[in-house]
Amino acid sequence: MDGWFIASLVVGLISSLICVVAALLKKGPNDVTLLSVVAVELFLLSYLVASIVRTATGVQPAGAAWEFWAYLITAISLPVAGFYWAILDRAFWSNYVLAAVGLTIVVMMARMAQIWYGMATLAVGT
Template sequence: MTLDAWFVIGAVVGLASTIVCVVAAVMKKKPNDITLLALIAVELFVVAYAIGSVVRLAGGQQLAGEAWEFWGYMFTAAMLPVAGFYWAMMERTYWSNYVMSAVGITVVVMLARMAQIWYGTGAIQASAPLQLGIGL
């Protein structure tokens, strides 16, 4: 798996969101602005990644794997924060923070799989400089 800037930034955002939500849950806090904003940050990253992926594909880059699989992961990763947000709005208990914390780490795992689909599976290797790969 090639570690590009998209994966690194996504991992930071997803893990930070998970940590914020776990801390709030352990402190038995109900979902609040901070935990919901952490979840929104994950969603905004996934949307930016989708746009960046379209730009990369339009610029001539190719997926090593199947396009339907990549976009299926992308769609699912985009829907997870929405589902977590909905859950938090419907169940206003500290348990919702645990559900929201699962969203961040799950999106990180999905980003790793999307990187494998984009670059091809194999050993972990860092791309030369960590670039967004937009090709501007």
């Protein structure tokens, strides 16, 4: 498995768990839930930098490059959109939106790993 995917799995699931617990406790978005989504965004920005460096050093995705970059740009946009949603709608339901961001990022990172390495699926131990 790709180290970046594993890191996204950890960051995304922890963020989602924090947000779901807050929503179940009927708490509105707060510093903890919002910062968990900021952590997801910071992870994605570091992945963007690493991807640019990999590409600049001659390592190219095995799949379609446009598809990889489209996924990455979309992934980077999701935490920002979720953050603004939660700021504008302070109801506890917004925490579910924030939780969806973390889970969606995990799925998108799995797909980006497939595109980068040319795998049909992410197999354990590869």
